[in-house]
Structures are given as C-alpha cells and as structure tokens.
Amino acid sequence: MTSTFTDQDELTPSTGQDRPELQKAIQEIVDSGFTGVSLRVHDERGEWAGSAGAAELGGAAKPPTNGHVRIGSNTKTFTATVVLQLVAEGKIELDTPAADYLPEFGLDERITVRMLLQHTSGVFNFTGDYYPEFVPGIVWSGQEWVDNRFKTYQPEELVELALSKPARFEPGTAWSYSNTNYVLARLLIEKVTGRSLAEEMQRLILGPLGLSDTVVPDTSPEIPEPHAHAYYRYEDAGQQNTVDVTRQNPSWISTGGDMISTTQDLHTFISALVGGKLLPAPLLTEMCTPHPTGIPNMDYGLGVFVVNTDGGTLISHNGGIAGHGALMYSTPDGSKTLTAALNYVDDVAMSLAVAFQEATQRLVKEVFGGGQAEPAQ
Numbered sequence: 001m002t003s004t005f006t007d008q009d010e011l012t013p014s015t016g017q018d019r020p021e022l023q024k025a026i027q028e029i030v031d032s033g034f035t036g037v038s039l040r041v042h043d044e045r046g047e048w049a050g051s052a053g054a055a056e057l058g059g060a061a062k063p064p065t066n067g068h069v070r071i072g073s074n075t076k077t078f079t080a081t082v083v084l085q086l087v088a089e090g091k092i093e094l095d096t097p098a099a100d101y102l103p104e105f106g107l108d109e110r111i112t113v114r115m116l117l118q119h120t121s122g123v124f125n126f127t128g129d130y131y132p133e134f135v136p137g138i139v140w141s142g143q144e145w146v147d148n149r150f151k152t153y154q155p156e157e158l159v160e161l162a163l164s165k166p167a168r169f170e171p172g173t174a175w176s177y178s179n180t181n182y183v184l185a186r187l188l189i190e191k192v193t194g195r196s197l198a199e200e201m202q203r204l205i206l207g208p209l210g211l212s213d214t215v216v217p218d219t220s221p222e223i224p225e226p227h228a229h230a231y232y233r234y235e236d237a238g239q240q241n242t243v244d245v246t247r248q249n250p251s252w253i254s255t256g257g258d259m260i261s262t263t264q265d266l267h268t269f270i271s272a273l274v275g276g277k278l279l280p281a282p283l284l285t286e287m288c289t290p291h292p293t294g295i296p297n298m299d300y301g302l303g304v305f306v307v308n309t310d311g312g313t314l315i316s317h318n319g320g321i322a323g324h325g326a327l328m329y330s331t332p333d334g335s336k337t338l339t340a341a342l343n344y345v346d347d348v349a350m351s352l353a354v355a356f357q358e359a360t361q362r363l364v365k366e367v368f369g370g371g372q373a374e375p376a377q
Contacts, residue, residue: 019048025366026052026340029359033352034344036063036228037359040263041367042271043336049263055228055343057242063228066262068213069341070223070230070250071326072319074266075259076182078205080117080303081273082197083185084283085204091192094286101188105159110171113188116181117302118291124165125178126158127253131168137161140252140322141348143234143241149248149322152219155183158254175293175300179256186255197255205278209268215260221247223260228343230323242345245322257321266328266339274315275334288315288332311369318360322346327360329368338367 019041026037029052036053051063086092092101094114098121099107108122115121126137138153138161139145162180169176186197193200198216206214215224223246232245250258261269272278279287290299290306297308307314307329316329325342340363344352 019045019050021366022048023050023052025362026050028362029053029342029355032355032359034342034355034359035231036343037340038063038065038067038228038263039338039340039363040065040267041336041338042267043367053343055226057229057231057345063341063343064226066213066264067341068215068224068227068260068262069326069343070257070321070324071259071261071266071328072253072257072321072324073179074261074317074319074326074328075255075257076319077273077303077317077328078201078259078269079182079185079189079197079255080287081278082189082200082204083113083117084279084287084302086189086192086200088280088283092188098184098188101191102184105163105184107163107184108167108171112172113185114302115171116185116188118175119177119181119293119300120172120175120291121178121181122167122169122171122174122176123178123180123184124162124168125176126162126180126183127256129165129168129176129178131166135165137165138252143236145252145322146232146234146243146245149245150221151252152249153251153254155187155251155254158183159187175291179253182255205269209265209272209277211261211265211268213262214265214269217250217258217260219249219251221249223247228324228341230321230343231345232322233345233347245346246324248322250321253321257319261326263339263341266326267337270315270328270330270339271334271337273334274330274332307364309364309368311365314364314368320346320356325356327363329364331368336368338363 026039029037038051040049049065051065055061055063097109111121128137229246233242287302299306305316314329323346327340329338
C-alpha cells in the first residue's frame with residue numbers, strides 16, 4: 001500500500017539498468033557468499049529497486065524486490081517509536097524508573113525507561129553477554145536451536161532469565177546492547193495500554209502509515225508470501241546439514257528482533273519517522289540524540305543508531321536473524337533512504353558476519369558517499 005506520508009512513494013521504481021552501480025553492488029554482495037539480496041533506494045534521482053542472487057538455494061528465481069523478510073533488530077526502532085508515542089500521549093515518562101511500571105520483576109530502581117531504549121540499563125542480554133568472557137543465555141544457534149525452532153518463549157521468561165544473571169554495569173554508567181531492554185519495553189507498552197504490542201503497533205504506526213506488509217508475529221512461525229528463504233547450517237557427526245529455517249517461532253528473540261517487513265515498508269517507516277510524521281519534534285530530537293557507545297563513528301539514540309559517515313550523519317538500524325537480514329538507513333531529513341533485505345545460510349560461527357559488514361559499508365558508501373556502517377544486531 002502506498003503511504004500518504006512521503007511524496008517519494010509516488011515514484012515509479014526504476015529498473016536495474018538505470019542504476020548499474022547499484023545492481024553491481026548487490027551482485028558483489030551475492031558473490032561474497034550471500035544467497036540473495038534486494039535493495040531499495042530513494043534519493044534525488046527517484047526510487048530504484050532491484051535484486052540479485054536467488055530466493056532459494058539452488059533456485060533460478062531472484063529474490064522478490066519487495067519480498068517479506070524477518071527484519072531482526074530493526075524491530076527495536078518500531079518499538080522505541082511506540083514507547084515515545086506513548087510518552088507523547090502522557091502514558092509513559094522517559095525518566096521514570098521502569099520498575100514503577102513493571103514492579104513484578106524487581107528491577108533496579110535506578111533503571112529508567114530512557115535507559116531501556118538507549119541500552120544503558122546494564123541488564124544482561126538474554127541471548128548471551130560478555131563479562132568480559134562470554135556468558136550464555138537462551139539457546140539460539142546450533143542443532144539444538146534448529147531442532148527446537150518452533151518452541152514458544154514467553155517474554156516474561158526471557159526477562160527473568162536475564163535478571164538471574166549479574167548486571168553488566170551500574171545503570172546509566174555505560175552502554176551495552178541488550179535485547180532484554182526491548183522485551184521490557186514491550187511489557188511496559190502492554191502494561192500501560194492494556195493492549196498487546198501488535199495492537200499498539202497497528203494503532204500508532206502500521207495503520208497510519210499503511211504498512212500492510214509489516215507484521216508483529218508474536219509466536220507465529222509463518223511469513224507472508226512472497227519471500228526469499230532463510231537457511232541455517234550446523235554440523236552433526238562430522239556432516240554439514242543445511243536446513244530451511246524460513247518458518248520459525250520468533251518468540252525466542254521477542255521484541256528484540258521478531259518483526260517481518262519489506263524494503264518498501266521500511267522505507268515508508270524510516271522516512272516518515274525522521275520526517276516528523278510519527279513523533280513531536282522534541283521527542284524525535286531526543287530519539288536521534290547520540291549517546292556514546294564506544295563504537296567508532298557510531299552512537300545510539302533511543303532505538304536508532306546515529307552513524308557518522310564521510311557522506312554525513314545517518315539514522316539507522318540493521319538486523320539479522322537466522323538467515324534473514326535487513327538494512328535501514330536515512331539521512332536525518334528523510335530525503336535519501338536505503339533499505340535492503342538479505343537471505344543467506346547462517347551458522348553457529350556466523351561466518352558471514354564480516355561479509356555482512358563489508359556489504360553494508362559498500363552499499364552505504366555507494367548511496368550516501370560514506371564508508372562507515374553500523375553492525376547488524
């Protein structure tokens with residue numbers, strides 16, 4: 001569905017022949033080891049959408065240019081936006097202790113709502129964390145995950161697991177990316193509204209923007225057609241096994257990274273967000289105010305990375321989840337966006353992680369003129 005929120009959505013998609021440098025860039029990503037990639041760019045030259053590689057291993061068909069994809073941690077930007085919209089409605093205050101809204105977990109009283117969205121709470125990441133040595137959380141890789149990929153996790157279960165581990169640091173004293181922060185944000189949204197996250201997402205974002213291809217799946221393993229396929233590879237008795245994991249119960253990552261969308265819907269969302277169509281100006285400014293992360297040229301706001309490139313500042317979030325990945329970048333005024341969907345063969349070693357970073361940097365440099373890109377989370 002075409003959004004009424006951005007004029008650029010009215011443009012007709014170009015063909016790959018009009019922007020050979022973009023088609024070449026995504027083909028090089030495929031050549032680096034990815035199964036397929038689809039890219040959408042909105043800029044002063046209009047809209048371009050194209051794809052390269054394959055939708056399925058061994059198949060001839062390219063990925064659909066606007067196929068559905070599990071967007072991973074791009075979910076966090078949607079969730080943070082809902083929290084900030086509820087701040088605008090007077091239902092939540094950013095600097096109130098999260099424990100005031102969620103007393104049942106015994107959270108440190110110093111952890112505010114802002115710290116959850118900013119990843120400065122110090123709460124353990126339930127998918128695993130570093131102290132500095134690695135401390136495991138839930139199982140989300142290897143054959144054990146493959147065999148149990150339809151298991152349902154309750155969000156409260158993930159929070160309780162995280163809170164059973166020592167905090168990374170005193171609240172507000174450092175930065176550490178933690179999926180737990182956003183599961184707490186989900187529970188906070190549901191507590192203050194009395195409605196599910198999916199209902200609030202529909203009311204505040206998906207409905208107003210006409211994002212009919214974006215899904216909050218909760219525990220459903222389904223992904224709408226069309227879509228490219230996601231794969232996971234693991235070793236068993238010395239043999240490499242590759243499994244199609246396109247269908248999976250995403251409750252293991254909950255609001256840290258469970259949503260499904262398309263490159264078109266991601267473009268509509270990020271351009272409307274930075275364009276001031278979803279949040280009052282003061283809250284949008286707070287969202288995009290950088291907090292140091294310790295990562296070079298990359299800070300974090302409230303649910304967004306603030307990336308400094310040779311081509312200027314970008315507002316972004318990327319994500320990856322078991323063979324699917326998504327990129328979302330915009331200039332601060334929304335005049336230029338890059339959204340992409342990737343499908344690949346994942347594994348316990350995350351052997352495509354470096355290629356993912358290099359591919360992202362290549363696309364960012366091609367579209368925005370800068371070489372720095374934020375990591376997939």
